[in-house]
Amino acid sequence: MSHITREEVTKIAHLSRIKLSEEETDLFAKQLEDILGYVAKLGEVDVEGVEPFLNAAADGNVFREDVVIESLPRDAALANAPERKDAFFKVPAVQ
Amino acid sequence: MELTSLTAAEIAAAVKNKKVSAREVVDAHLARAEKHNPVIGAFLHIDAAEARATADAVDARISRKEPVGALAGVPVALKDNLALPGQPLTCSSKILKNFKPPFTAHVVEQLQKADAVFLGKTNLDEFAMGSSTENSAMQLTRNPWNTDCVPGGSSGGSAAAVAAGFAPLALGSDTGGSIRQPASLCGCVGMKPSYGLVSRYGLVAFGSSLDQIGPFARSVEDAALIMNAISGPDRRDSTCRNTPAPDFTANLNQGVKGLKIGLPKEYFETSGLNAEVKAAVLAAVDALKKEGAELVEVSLSMLDYAVPTYYIVATAEASSNLARYDGAHYGHRAEGTDNIIDLFSKTREEGFGSEVKRRIMLGTYVLSAGYYDAYYLRALKVRTRIAQDFAQAFGKADLIASPVAPETAFRFGEKTADPISMYLSDIYTISTNLAAVPAVSVPCGVDSQGMPIGLQLTAPRFGDDLMLRAAAAYEQVSGLRNRVAPLQGN
Secondary structure: OOOOOHHHHHHHHHHOOOOOOHHHHHHHHHHHHHHHHHHHHHHHOOOOOOOOOOOOOOOOOOOOOOOOOOOOOHHHHHOOOOOEEOOEEOOOOOO | OOHHHOOHHHHHHHHHOOOOOHHHHHHHHHHHHHHHHHHHOOEEEEOHHHHHHHHHHHHHHHHOOOOOOOOOOOEEEEEOOEOOOOOOOOOOOHHHOOOOOOOOOHHHHHHHHOOOEEEEEEOOOHHHOOOOOOOOOOOOOOEOOEOOEOOOOOOHHHHHHHHOOOOOEEEEEEOOOOOHHHHHHHOOEEEEOOOOOEOOOOEOOOOOOOOEEEEEEOOHHHHHHHHHHHEOOOOOOOOOOOOOOOOOOOOOOOOOOOOEEEEEHHHHOOOOOOHHHHHHHHHHHHHHHHOOOEEEEEOOOOHHHHHHHHHHHHHHHHHHHHHHOOOOOOOOOOOOOOOHHHHHHHHHHHHOOHHHHHHHHHHHHHHOOOOHHHHHHHHHHHHHHHHHHHHHHHHHOOEEEEEOOOOOOOEOOOOOOOHHHHHHHHOOOHHHHHHOOOEEEEEEEEOOOOOEEEEEEEOOOOOHHHHHHHHHHHHHHHOOOOOOOOOOOO
C-alpha cells in the first residue's frame, strides 16, 4: 500500500497548482493515503489482455463539413476577464 | 386546482387549452418557492422577473392561436452547472462566484424551443463532486421529507425543488449517480440517459467520459416528456450520437409482459444494504413479475471494483477539466500575486473547497509519471471489464433491477469526515456511468421513518425508451406518482 508523505502532498499540490495550508497538507496526506489504499483493491482484478476503455463515444469520431461557422465574439469571451488590456487577458509576469 | 401539485403533462395541457395561464402556473410555483426556499435551500438563484416575462410571452402566443411547444408554461429548475445567459453559473463554487455565462447550454435552448419556463438555478455539491450537496460553498439544501436530512447529491437542489413542489421538472447532471441518488432520497423520478443521448454543450465539465445531463420529475411520463425535448444530435458535443432520438412517450403504457428483468445477485448481497431498502426493492421487483415480467438472476461481479475505478477515472478527468480555473480568464482571481504560478496556486487555494482540492490532487497523482500504469491505466482496463459485465448480463436480461442507494437519506454531517463512506453511497449507481448505459430511479416506497426509497432500472445503451416503459409500468401499479412533500406552514 502506498504511504503518502507530506513532501509528496506538497509535490502533488504544486503539480495541481493549489497552495495548501499546513493543516490541509496533513489532512490530505492521511486522506489520500486512505483513498489510495482503498483503490489498491483494483490490483486484485485480472486485466491480462484486457483493452483499456478509452472512448465512450457511440459513433467514434463525429465529423462535420469543413466550413467556417460563427464562434464566440471576442468581447463576449473577454467579458468575464478579471483584468484585460485591449483584446488580451492581463496577468502578472510569466517567469 | 392546486397548481404546484400538477405534473408537467397536466400543466402543458391546461395551459394550451386555456384552463389556466402560464403566468398563473409560474406565479404559483414562485410563491411556493419564495415561501419555502429559505428553509429548503433548493434554489441558489430565482429569476422571477424573467420567468414571468417568459410565461407572459407563452400566454400571448396562445391567445393569438399560435402554436406552442410540448412544455408550454411548465416551470423548470436548472442545476447551477448549466449555462443560461442572464443568470449566474456558479457550480456552487467560490471560484465562479461572479461568472456570467456568455453562451447557452444545448439543453437550455431545447427547453426554450419547447416553451418551458426557467425559474432559477439549483444548489449542488461544488462542481458536482459529492453525494449530499454538503460540499456546496453557497448553502445547505434540506430534504423536503425531513429537513434534518440531506437531499443526496450532487444534484440535491434539483431533487429538492421537484420534491418540494417548487417545479414539476428539473435538470441535473449525473457523473456517478448525481441524478439518481438524490432522486431516490427525495422520492422523485431521476434519470441518467445513455452516454451520447443528450448533448453536454453548456454543462460545466467534471468527468467527460461519464457526465450526462438528465431530468428530475414526479412522474415517469414527465421524465419522458422532457427527454423528448433535450435528446438528440448536437454538433457541439462530439460524443453525442448522430441519430435522432426516439419518442420516449410513445410506448409508456405498453407494460412489461414478457420482458426479462435481471436481478444482479451481488447488489443484494452488499453488507451496507439497509434491510428496509432491500425489502422495498424486492417487493417492487415482485410487482413487476405480477405484471408479467420474467425475473432472471444475473451476475455483475465487478460491483466491488466500481467505486475504486470511478475514483481514479473521474478524478483524473476532473484534474484536467478543472485546470481551466486559473484566475486568468474568468471567475475569482487572488489579489497581490507577482507571478503567474503564484496567481494560479493562490486563486485555486482560495476558490476551491476541500473535496474539489482532494479530487484534483488524487487525479493529478494517478496521472503523474510513475503512477499512471499502476492506477489510471489499470482503472481503464477494469472499466472495460465492468462494461463487459453489463454486456453479458444484458445477454440474459432486457433490463436490470437494483437498489439506487444502499440507504435512505442520512443526516447532515454523518459522512463528511470520511470521504470513502460518502463515496460508497454511490455504489449501485457508479457502474452505470462507467459502462455508458442508462438508468432511472423511480420511487418504490418509504422506510419506517417515512423517507423515500428508489428502485433502479438499468437498460442496455440506447435502450432508454424501454427502460422508461418499464418504469411507467411499475409506477402504474405502485401508485407512487406525483408525491409532493407537505412542507411546514402550508
